[in-house]
Amino acid sequence: MTDYLIRKLSRYAPLAEDERAALSALPLRVRDYPRGGVIVHQGSRPEESSMLLEGIAFRYKLLPDGARQIVSLQIPGDFVDLHSLVLKPIDHAVAAASPARVGHVSHQAVEALLVRYPRVTRALMWGMALDGAINREWLTIMGRRSAYEQLAHLFCELYFRMDGAGQVEDGSFRLELTQAELGDVCGLSTVHVNRSLQALRRDGLIVLENHRLSIPDIGALVKVAEFDPAYLHLLE
Amino acid sequence: MTDYLIRKLSRYAPLAEDERAALSALPLRVRDYPRGGVIVHQGSRPEESSMLLEGIAFRYKLLPDGARQIVSLQIPGDFVDLHSLVLKPIDHAVAAASPARVGHVSHQAVEALLVRYPRVTRALMWGMALDGAINREWLTIMGRRSAYEQLAHLFCELYFRMDGAGQVEDGSFRLELTQAELGDVCGLSTVHVNRSLQALRRDGLIVLENHRLSIPDIGALVKVAEFDPAYLHLLE
DNA sequence: CGTCATATTGACTTTAGTCAATAGAAGTGG
DNA sequence: CCACTTCTATTGACTAAAGTCAATATGACG
Numbered sequence: 248m249t250d251y252l253i254r255k256l257s258r259y260a261p262l263a264e265d266e267r268a269a270l271s272a273l274p275l276r277v278r279d280y281p282r283g284g285v286i287v288h289q290g291s292r293p294e295e296s297s298m299l300l301e302g303i304a305f306r307y308k309l310l311p312d313g314a315r316q317i318v319s320l321q322i323p324g325d326f327v328d329l330h331s332l333v334l335k336p337i338d339h340a341v342a343a344a345s346p347a348r349v350g351h352v353s354h355q356a357v358e359a360l361l362v363r364y365p366r367v368t369r370a371l372m373w374g375m376a377l378d379g380a381i382n383r384e385w386l387t388i389m390g391r392r393s394a395y396e397q398l399a400h401l402f403c404e405l406y407f408r409m410d411g412a413g414q415v416e417d418g419s420f421r422l423e424l425t426q427a428e429l430g431d432v433c434g435l436s437t438v439h440v441n442r443s444l445q446a447l448r449r450d451g452l453i454v455l456e457n458h459r460l461s462i463p464d465i466g467a468l469v470k471v472a473e474f475d476p477a478y479l480h481l482l483e
Numbered sequence: 484m485t486d487y488l489i490r491k492l493s494r495y496a497p498l499a500e501d502e503r504a505a506l507s508a509l510p511l512r513v514r515d516y517p518r519g520g521v522i523v524h525q526g527s528r529p530e531e532s533s534m535l536l537e538g539i540a541f542r543y544k545l546l547p548d549g550a551r552q553i554v555s556l557q558i559p560g561d562f563v564d565l566h567s568l569v570l571k572p573i574d575h576a577v578a579a580a581s582p583a584r585v586g587h588v589s590h591q592a593v594e595a596l597l598v599r600y601p602r603v604t605r606a607l608m609w610g611m612a613l614d615g616a617i618n619r620e621w622l623t624i625m626g627r628r629s630a631y632e633q634l635a636h637l638f639c640e641l642y643f644r645m646d647g648a649g650q651v652e653d654g655s656f657r658l659e660l661t662q663a664e665l666g667d668v669c670g671l672s673t674v675h676v677n678r679s680l681q682a683l684r685r686d687g688l689i690v691l692e693n694h695r696l697s698i699p700d701i702g703a704l705v706k707v708a709e710f711d712p713a714y715l716h717l718l719e
Numbered sequence: 720c721g722t723c724a725t726a727t728t729g730a731c732t733t734t735a736g737t738c739a740a741t742a743g744a745a746g747t748g749g
Numbered sequence: 750c751c752a753c754t755t756c757t758a759t760t761g762a763c764t765a766a767a768g769t770c771a772a773t774a775t776g777a778c779g
Contacts, residue, residue: 259569308623311709316623330612333495333605338616338714362601369569369597375611376566380574382618387544387552389625390670394767425725434626436768441727473547478574630735661757672736677759720779727774736765743758749751 248275248350251324251412252298258411258482259373266364273360275350280343282423286327287341293331295351299323302347303423306339307431317431319381320344320405322412329375332357345423345458380478389434394443397433399472402453406462407476419454419461484511484586487560487648488534494647494718495609502600509596511586516579518659522563523577529567531587535559538583539659542575543667553667555617556580556641558648565611568593581659581694616714625670630679633669635708638689642698643712655690655697 249270256262262270277300280286286297286304304321306328318339321327327341332354343349361368381404388400409420424432430440447453452468454461462468485506492498498506513536516522522533522540540557542564554575557563563577568590579585597604617640624636645656660668666676683689688704690697698704 306619308619310623310627314627316626318619318622330615333609334612334616334716336713339619361604365598368604372608372611373569375608375615376570379566379611379615379618380570382615382622383542383544383554383575386554386618386622386625386670387546389622390552390667391546391550426727427725431626434622437726438728438769439767442767445727477572480570662759663757673758674737674760675735678735681759722778723776724778725774725776728772730771731769733768734766737763739761741758741760743756745754745756747752747754749753 248277248300249273249298251300252326255324255412256367256370256374258480259370260366262366262370266367269360269364269367273350273352274356275352277348277350280347280349282343282345284343284347285340286343286347286349287331287337287339289338289340290336292335293328293337293354295353296329296331296357297327297341298350298352299325299327300348300350303344303421304341304347304349305344305428305432306341308339315431316434317428319378319385320432322405322408322414324412326371326374329357329371330378344428345421377480380480384478394433394435394439395446396472397435398429398440398443398447399452399468400474401429401432402447402460402462403465403469403472403474403476404479405460406465406468407479407481411479411481417461418463418465419459421458422455422460423458484513484536485509485534487536488562491560491648492603492606492610494716495606496602498602498606502603505596505600505603509588510592511588513584513586516583516585518579518581520579520583521576522579522583522585523567523573523575525574525576526572528571529564529573529590531589532565532567532593533563533577534586534588535561535563536584536586539580539657540577540583540585541580541664541668542577544575551667552670553664554621555614556668558641558644558650560648562607562610565593565607566614580664581657613716616716620714630669630671630675631682632708633671634665634676634679634683635688635704636710637665637668638683638696638698639701639705639708639710639712640715641696642701642704643715643717647715647717653697654699654701655695657694658691658696659694 253270299321305317306319307315307317331337388397409415414420426440427437430437489506535557541553542555543551543553545551567573624633645651650656662676663673666673
């Protein structure tokens with residue numbers, strides 16, 4: 248269950264056997280969500296944090312006029328709301344972008360882990376800091392890049408993150424995001440996302456069909472997006 | 484020295500006497516920076532984290548073409564790079580927006596604190612989570628709001644944060660940001676910032692002169708920006 | 720087969736960016 | 750204190766990127 252999480256945290260520092268065991272022994276309440284299902288409600292005060300086990304999820308905020316902004320994407324192994332441990336009420340919602348399996352862990356159980364295993368604490372802090380690094384990169388790209396470049400950059404990020412989670416095969420991976428959702432990630436209208444995707448296709452940078460994204464030449468896409476994966480803190 | 488920090492962390496949970504004492508006893512290397520001075524270099528691997536004691540600072544990223552995006556603003560009491568404790572190399576730079584006084588604390592000293600005082604650890608995690616909440620709000624506003632609204636929102640945020648740090652007097656506070664810097668915060672061109680500021684002035688929402696921002700009617704500005712301070716987790 | 724979500728297209732509008740010039744302010748050296 | 754430089758703010762004219770509205774396809778699914 249917690250394999251992905253352990254794999255992810257090991258990118259920060261190798262975990263000792265007892266630390267791995269403690270993570271594996273975390274009491275998970277596993278629940279499946281349909282596409283669109285709300286995993287965490289905005290403004291709630293969760294008593295547990297949720298880890299994505301399968302599928303894709305996203306954090307989002309709704310504005311008074313109904314607009315939506317997606318502020319992060321989660322893949323298997325990511326905590327969708329670890330910060331709810333210390334920060335309540337929670338300032339955003341989390342929903343499943345695809346059918347998703349989620350493991351809910353009580354805050355009590357997480358705290359017990361923190362008290363007992365300082366290295367696990369630091370690894371979880373690293374996970375939170377990594378979230379922050381991705382947020383900063385998104386801010387930068389959203390503020391300073393064109394729609395075409397933003398999408399290219401997003402696809403690069405997903406490619407590397409999915410690869411880190413072992414979800415890339417033959418340069419392609421499942422991407423269950425609609426064009427409206429891509430727009431909500433990048434702060435763009437659906438129409439403009441559509442046109443920018445067509446441009447990326449025309450330029451041979453992506454093949455996107457059947458909820459699957461193929462990147463024929465990741466080097467070319469990286470170049471267009473000026474993508475530097477350093478901020479993802481992957482192992483080399 | 485650490486008064487602002489203790490005050491800020493107390494917003495999360497009251498600290499015991501020994502915890503306050505431990506924070507006060509942190510060995511700070513104090514250093515002054517001129518306006519524009521770089522406090523943390525992008526890509527470096529700091530051995531210490533830095534706390535802003537006086538002035539204003541910002542985190543920023545530079546893009547290959549020379550564009551700059553400011554990804555957060557710090558006020559007194561904020562750690563500018565607490566995350567460098569766990570996340571190296573650091574993915575952004577930090578510079579002083581005004582003459583600034585900074586306290587540098589060795590990571591070793593912070594770690595000693597973490598091991599000894601679990602509640603301080605949680606308070607620092609809360610500080611990191613708060614950074615994340617502000618980032619998410621910025622992403623949302625940047626993605627979904629006009630320049631006029633973005634600036635209004637930013638000024639509301641600063642008003643409430645500065646007020647929380649006791650820096651607001653008569654509805655005004657020192658704001659040592661140039662229009663170019665405001666543009667780099669919001670992802671706008673300098674020219675467009677200038678015009679949007681004029682519109683805000685024309686509408687009587689702000690008075691900005693001599694590096695001082697006056698907000699005659701914060702309620703009106705809050706309304707225009709659709710600003711909800713909940714994400715700042717201030718005390719009511 | 721019909722319904723609903725998603726994707727695509729065209730025509731038009733709006734927002735924001737770019738370029739270039741000018742004006743003001745602040746700081747520096749003599 | 751003045752001349753000079755440099756940064757910052759402002760303005761106008763023009764361009765480009767992205768949004769809006771509305772219609773039409775396409776596709777998944779009960």
